[in-house]
Amino acid sequence: MQTAALVCRDGTVDWLCLPRFDSHAVFAGLLGTEEHGFWRLGPARADGTQPQAADRRRYRGDSLILESEWDTPRGTVRVTDFMPPRDGAPQVIRIVEGISGRVPMRSELR
Incomplete structure (x- = not known):
């Protein structure tokens, strides 16, 4: 349509041009590097x-709705x-849904 996002297997949006593909x-x-910017959303890692x-x-x-699932020792998310x-500003919607157990999540935006 007007733009797209690259979502990597680890839950990181690693490429996004706004508001259009040529922006x-x-x-x-x-x-x-991390200085180039990203938005990571996935299970928290206690050990870093x-x-x-x-x-x-x-x-x-x-x-074009992408679903990513993680199985962790504490559950599935x-x-x-x-x-x-859209008619106005573009939106990236990210919904977290607990499937089983209780999985701590982390969102990191750079």
């Missing part, structure tokens, strides 16, 4: 290690990512 990148972590990759990822039906059609 400057808001998140450009794909290019190298790198976030784990999702155990399952799929698009819901024939849509799903993050649903999408960008709804």
